[in-house]
Amino acid sequence: MAVFQGNRGESWTEYLLNLPKLFVRSIFRHNYPNNDVDRSEIIFKNFFLHFHPVKCHKNSLDPFYTLGLGAITTSLFLLLTITGILLMFFYIPAEDRAYTIMKDWQNTTPFAMMYRNMHRWSAHMMVLFVFLHMSRVFYTGSYKGERRFNWVIGIILMVLTLLLSFTGYLLPWDQLAFWAITVGSNIAGYAPNIPGFEYNINRVMLLASTEVGQDALIRFYVLHVALLPLFMGTLIGVHFWRIRKDGGLSRPPDKLRPEPYRVVQRSDTKESYAPGVKRTYGLMELVRGTCPTVDKGPYNFVFTWPHLLRAEMVAFLATTALILLLSFIDAPLEEPANASHPPNPSKAPWYFLGLQEMVAYNAFWGGIAIPGLIVVGLMVIPYLDRNPQGEGVWFHRSRYLAIFFYTLFMTFQGILIIVGTYFRGANWGWIWPWTETFSRH
Amino acid sequence: MRGQLYQIVLIVLGVVVAALFGVFVYREMFPEYALYQDDYIALEEFRSTYTGEAPPIFKKGIKQIVLEDKNKGPEEIDRCISCHVALDFQHFSPTKIDYDINGNMKRDAKGYPLQVPNEEYVWEKLDRKIADLQDVAVNDRLESEGKSSEVLRRKSLAAEYEKLKTVKVGGYTYDTSKVLRMHPLMGKETRPFQFHPIEEYGCSSCHGGNGRGLTTDTAHGPVFDGMYEEEFMGHSPVFLEKDPANDPLFSKVFNHKPGHTLLFQTTPILIGSLIEAKCIQCHQPTSASLQNAYRGVTDPSNKIKEQFEESEKSYQNDLQHLATLLELRNSLKEKGFFATYTKLQQEEQNYAIPQIIRKKPSKKLTGKLQRLSEIPIFSLILYKNISAIICKILKQRDISSIKQNFSK
Numbered sequence: 001m002a003v004f005q006g007n008r009g010e011s012w013t014e015y016l017l018n019l020p021k022l023f024v025r026s027i028f029r030h031n032y033p034n035n036d037v038d039r040s041e042i043i044f045k046n047f048f049l050h051f052h053p054v055k056c057h058k059n060s061l062d063p064f065y066t067l068g069l070g071a072i073t074t075s076l077f078l079l080l081t082i083t084g085i086l087l088m089f090f091y092i093p094a095e096d097r098a099y100t101i102m103k104d105w106q107n108t109t110p111f112a113m114m115y116r117n118m119h120r121w122s123a124h125m126m127v128l129f130v131f132l133h134m135s136r137v138f139y140t141g142s143y144k145g146e147r148r149f150n151w152v153i154g155i156i157l158m159v160l161t162l163l164l165s166f167t168g169y170l171l172p173w174d175q176l177a178f179w180a181i182t183v184g185s186n187i188a189g190y191a192p193n194i195p196g197f198e199y200n201i202n203r204v205m206l207l208a209s210t211e212v213g214q215d216a217l218i219r220f221y222v223l224h225v226a227l228l229p230l231f232m233g234t235l236i237g238v239h240f241w242r243i244r245k246d247g248g249l250s251r252p253p254d255k256l257r258p259e260p261y262r263v264v265q266r267s268d269t270k271e272s273y274a275p276g277v278k279r280t281y282g283l284m285e286l287v288r289g290t291c292p293t294v295d296k297g298p299y300n301f302v303f304t305w306p307h308l309l310r311a312e313m314v315a316f317l318a319t320t321a322l323i324l325l326l327s328f329i330d331a332p333l334e335e336p337a338n339a340s341h342p343p344n345p346s347k348a349p350w351y352f353l354g355l356q357e358m359v360a361y362n363a364f365w366g367g368i369a370i371p372g373l374i375v376v377g378l379m380v381i382p383y384l385d386r387n388p389q390g391e392g393v394w395f396h397r398s399r400y401l402a403i404f405f406y407t408l409f410m411t412f413q414g415i416l417i418i419v420g421t422y423f424r425g426a427n428w429g430w431i432w433p434w435t436e437t438f439s440r441h
Numbered sequence: 442m443r444g445q446l447y448q449i450v451l452i453v454l455g456v457v458v459a460a461l462f463g464v465f466v467y468r469e470m471f472p473e474y475a476l477y478q479d480d481y482i483a484l485e486e487f488r489s490t491y492t493g494e495a496p497p498i499f500k501k502g503i504k505q506i507v508l509e510d511k512n513k514g515p516e517e518i519d520r521c522i523s524c525h526v527a528l529d530f531q532h533f534s535p536t537k538i539d540y541d542i543n544g545n546m547k548r549d550a551k552g553y554p555l556q557v558p559n560e561e562y563v564w565e566k567l568d569r570k571i572a573d574l575q576d577v578a579v580n581d582r583l584e585s586e587g588k589s590s591e592v593l594r595r596k597s598l599a600a601e602y603e604k605l606k607t608v609k610v611g612g613y614t615y616d617t618s619k620v621l622r623m624h625p626l627m628g629k630e631t632r633p634f635q636f637h638p639i640e641e642y643g644c645s646s647c648h649g650g651n652g653r654g655l656t657t658d659t660a661h662g663p664v665f666d667g668m669y670e671e672e673f674m675g676h677s678p679v680f681l682e683k684d685p686a687n688d689p690l691f692s693k694v695f696n697h698k699p700g701h702t703l704l705f706q707t708t709p710i711l712i713g714s715l716i717e718a719k720c721i722q723c724h725q726p727t728s729a730s731l732q733n734a735y736r737g738v739t740d741p742s743n744k745i746k747e748q749f750e751e752s753e754k755s756y757q758n759d760l761q762h763l764a765t766l767l768e769l770r771n772s773l774k775e776k777g778f779f780a781t782y783t784k785l786q787q788e789e790q791n792y793a794i795p796q797i798i799r800k801k802p803s804k805k806l807t808g809k810l811q812r813l814s815e816i817p818i819f820s821l822i823l824y825k826n827i828s829a830i831i832c833k834i835l836k837q838r839d840i841s842s843i844k845q846n847f848s849k
Contacts, residue, residue, distance in 0.1 A: 061443070097515045100653065107520065107655035108503055114465045310447045317454035324461035 039303045049309070051240055055301040056308045059251035059392070063311070065140070066249060069133040071315035076126040077236065078316070079323060083119040084225065087112070091171065093221035095214045098173035099336040106333070117327035123165050125323065127351045130161045131410075138381070138406050141390035141399060142250035148382035150242040153235055155379045160232045162351060167224040169349050170217060178337035179346035181220070182212050187348070187359055187367040211339070252392040254299055344426045353420030354413050360428050473656045474523040475501065476608045480617050481526050483605055484563055488532065491566065499526070503655065506643045519643040519652035521660065527621040529633045532561045534623035538631055546631065554631055564618045567602055574599035610657065613665055647719045650710030661710050 010018075030041035040054045059065055090109055091101060105112035134154060137143055143151035170181040189203035199210050208215035243249065348356050358366030390396025395403060425431035478501050485496035504526070508517040527533040537559040539547040547555040559565075573579075574595045583592050608615045624633040637647075645652035654660030680688075711718050725733075772781045788794055 100515055100518075103651065103653045103659075104518075106659055107653055110469055111465065307444060307447075310444070310451060314447055314450050314454060317451065317458055321454055321457045321461060324458060324465075327465075 033305045036303065039305045043304050049305075051237075051244060052304045052308060053244060053248060054304060055298070056304050057248050057251055058300045058302055060249040061302070061307055061311050065251075065392075065394075067132075067136060068311070068315040068318075069129055069136050071312050072319050073126060073129045073133050074236070075316040075319035076122045076129060076323075077232070079122045079320065080119060080126065081229065083115045083122065084229075086115050087119060088225055093171065093217050095173065095217060095337075098171065098217065102172045102174065102333050106330075113330065114327055117329065117331050118323050119168075120331035121326040121329070122323050123168060124350075125319075125326075126161055127165055130158050134158060134378075135406075135410060139403060140250060140392055140394050141396055142392065143382040144250075144385065144388065144391045146246045147242070147250065150239060150246070151382045152379045153239050153242070155375065157232065157235050157239060158378075159375060160228055160235065164224060164228045164232065165349060165351065167220040167228065170212070170220045171224065172331075172333060173217065173337050174332075175334040175337060175341070175343060176332055178212055178339070179343055180348050181216065182342075183346050183348045183356060184352060185212065185216075187352070187355060187363075190359070190363040190367040192364075212337075213339075250392040345424060345428055347420070347424075350417060350421055353424075354416035357416045357420040357424070360424075473610050474503065476610070477524045477617065477620050478526060480605050480608065481621055484567070484621065487567060487570070487602065487605075488563055506640060508641075508643050508646075517643055517645070517652065519645050520655050521644040521648075521650075521652060522639075523655055524620055525622075528624045528639070530623055531559070531632075532563050533621055534559055534625070535562050535565070537561070538626075553629055554626070556626070564606075567605065571599050571602050574602070613657075615657065645708070648711055648716075649708045649719070651708065 029045045031038045033039040033042040043049050043052050043054045090105065090112055092098065102116075105116055137151065137154065166181075166184055169184075170177045185203050185206050188206050189200040191200070191202040193200045193202070197204075204210060206216075206219075207213075208219045347353060355367060355371055358370055360366070385402060387398055387402070389398045422433045423430060478499070482496070482499055482501075485499070488494075489496045502523075503520060504522045505518055505520045506522065508519075510516055522528060531537060535558065536556040539555045539557045541547055549555055580592050580595065583589075583595075606617055608617050608620070626633060628636070630636060643652065644650075650662070651660050657664060769781070772784070776784070
């Protein structure tokens with residue numbers, strides 16, 4: 001009778017021959033993902049991929065559903081982080097050095113101008129794409145149901161994006177930076193002061209002083225490179241985690257529902273679906289055996305590796321290509337900051353020009369109250385919208401009123417920004433862009 | 442299907458991103474200053490063909506003069522010498538100092554060294570060499586001797602040398618003989634930077650411009666006509682006459698701002714008639730220093746004179762006020778309060794009297810009294826006692842002692 005003798009001890013030669021494989025296996029705990037088990041394992045066991053689900057719905061991969069806007073925004077954040085860290089190696093947040101460093105970047109520091117241009121244009125693009133992504137989520141009704149609070153997190157991320165752009169604007173320490181931040185901080189100064197304080201506490205808290213100077217520079221620098229990115233990264237993590245826990249991206253209910261007791265096979269793709277197989281959050285698919293559910297996943301789900309990852313890579317590379325193309329345009333750098341020579345008009349960064357335009361009518365309402373109400377109003381949208389229909393569908397017919405008001409609001413904001421950018425000249429007076437007095441700022 | 446499409450798009454995008462990144466790498470690898478440095482090396486090699494000396498050792502790369510700030514502030518950096526590498530080489534100067542037969546320097550009456558054309562001038566040698574190589578007679582002779590390969594070699598060498606004379610950057614052609622040139626001798630200098638060592642003074646402290654710049658754009662600003670692409674068309678001055686041929690430049694570009702393609706100049710470079718503008722900031726002419734010395738003596742004495750005049754004036758003012766008050770006291774004593782009051786009021790409204798008299802200090806007093814008298818309680822007290830109070834106040838003051846004080 002054969003008795004199990006235990007495994008034969010490994011000889012040294014065998015060990016050495018296996019060593020390369022052992023070493024690779026100690027790093028990558030899965031095989032190359034060319035079969036379904038390993039495609040599952042790579043997502044499950046890889047730290048960098050683990051925030052993906054093993055399988056994702058085909059709808060999430062439809063480029064005409066998401067337009068890749070969230071992925072592009074994330075890509076921009078990654079690009080900004082990478083280029084920002086590289087620039088941090090060369091930057092000194094000092095009043096008398098910051099500008100000369102910008103000049104050195106133009107001339108001597110290798111690739112610094114490329115990084116700076118990429119950083120600058122990525123920042124502008126990120127503000128734009130955050131708004132586009134928000135609009136996509138609104139128009140597809142993706143904030144409904146379980147996703148309500150994720151919309152609120154998204155709004156906070158939007159505010160953080162604006163703050164990051166704003167704080168970064170000061171760092172080159174040229175005229176453009178100095179006066180844009182002066183305008184921006186003056187807007188903050190329109191918030192009611194605490195009685196008994198000589199200077200507006202909000203403005204002083206922002207600038208660490210009564211005017212833009214060295215104190216403001218170091219404060220903005222720390223906010224820009226440490227505090228706000230930390231908040232941003234954490235909240236992006238929460239944003240993604242909630243999407244994952246809500247079962248992937250929003251989508252309309254499946255049109256084809258597999259019958260619960262019969263294995264069906266689609267005639268076109270020959271994919272077959274098991275009866276009653278639902279989404280699980282563990283590695284619980286049966287891949288061996290003879291029962292009907294073996295090797296069958298939930299309806300219309302495909303493996304993340306390679307489908308979703310490929311789509312994400314496409315979004316990332318497309319974004320990188322766009323930003324590299326934009327980087328052939330040099331980021332603006334004007335004269336060094338000069339507190340005694342204000343340009344007329346002094347303009348905030350473009351995404352705050354809507355605000356500045358409103359401030360021109362009424363400082364408190366335009367600069368503080370209305371923007372505050374806008375942010376709060378955007379946050380409460382999922383709690384005001386009681387229409388359960390239209391989730392995951394672009395421009396659902398039942399949501400025409402909501403869509404109308406959102407579009408109206410966004411168009412109005414857009415018009416304000418365009419007016420502030422192109423139609424305002426000296427003393428914030430009205431000018432026509434094609435006339436002689438038009439100035440670029 | 443879609444998967445394949447994604448795969449293709451992914452590959453295409455990967456190639457695009459790599460290519461775009463490659464463009465940036467190319468830019469880093471071939472900067473503008475390297476073109477001039479290459480030309481310089483080629484010129485030195487050309488020079489060694491006829492002098493027989495080995496070309497000097499030259500290390501390519503960014504070259505800079507760092508002027509440390511005394512107070513540990515940001516240092517001044519001039520990178521001009523990255524392109525202008527031949528600033529202190531005699532063979533890059535079209536002129537040289539003249540020596541007499543004994544080897545003594547020839548000087549003019551003021552002691553400035555005399556200069557004669559430099560036969561060692563590299564650019565002239567290059568021109569002559571090119572002319573030699575392109576000499577039609579020689580080439581024809583060689584051709585007739587059947588040495589056509591030799592002719593070809595000569596022609597290609599001439600073309601190669603011709604190329605050294607210009608550098609093309611961004612659609613503009615720069616004259617290399619202006620870039621690679623010795624710094625002209627100033628004043629009594631016998632070699633460049635004799636009295637102003639370049640390591641000590643740098644370049645931009647005299648010439649202005651952006652010393653940190655490594656391209657013509659960023660260092661010099663606009664150097665060609667039409668390069669000054671103005672974008673902000675501010676308020677232009679309107680002249681009664683217009684003469685496009687002779688109008689000064691400022692009448693055309695009065696408030697214009699450079700376009701954003703031209704990177705901003707921190708300080709403009711000083712050219713043309715302004716090239717010596719910075720000299721005077723340290724070197725003052727004798728007349729100016731004399732004037733300063735004179736001002737140093739006369740200013741304090743003028744100040745004392747002014748102070749004396751000031752006190753004289755205030756003394757006269759006070760005397761006048763005193764006289765007015767005395768007059769008022771007398772009037773109050775003799776005519777009583779009401780009579781004085783009405784008289785003063787009449788005077789005030791009589792516009793025939795000069796303003797100085799109408800606006801006398803005593804008027805201010807009556808004005809105050811009137812305002813007080815409009816309050817009922819005060820009016821009672823005032824009307825009874827006012828004349829007595831004023832007389833008392835004035836009596837208490839020893840007028841002679843006041844006068845003595847003033848005279849002091």
